Amino acid sequence: MKRIGFLIKPASSLCNTRCRYCLYADVAEHREVANFGIMTDDVAHALIDRALAPGDDADITYAFQGGEPTCAGLAFFERFCAYVDEHATA
Numbered sequence: 001m002k003r004i005g006f007l008i009k010p011a012s013s014l015c016n017t018r019c020r021y022c023l024y025a026d027v028a029e030h031r032e033v034a035n036f037g038i039m040t041d042d043v044a045h046a047l048i049d050r051a052l053a054p055g056d057d058a059d060i061t062y063a064f065q066g067g068e069p070t071c072a073g074l075a076f077f078e079r080f081c082a083y084v085d086e087h088a089t090a
């Protein structure tokens with residue numbers, strides 16, 4: 001069985017909590033584009049489609065990281081999971 005893991009950063013640098021130990025704000029400020037916003041559904045769907053391409057026998061893990069991934073909002077994760085459920089065949 002193929003095992004495939006995705007580490008997804010759906011909220012770019014949107015978090016403004018500024019925990020003292022966080023390095024992300026500093027990293028983002030030095031990028032050409034500091035904040036890419038919330039991942040669009042088109043990008044999420046393309047990722048999921050590619051993840052599901054190997055077929056039914058693949059064991060796929062989606063993990064979310066940040067900045068703080070919950071900045072993407074509950075609706076983002078509901079849509080993400082719904083799309084996976086609609087398109088996964090196993």
Ligand code: SF4
Binds near residue numbers: 021023024066
């Ligand atoms: S991304 Fe995480 S660690 Fe960084 S400020 Fe936000 S909550 Fe804190």
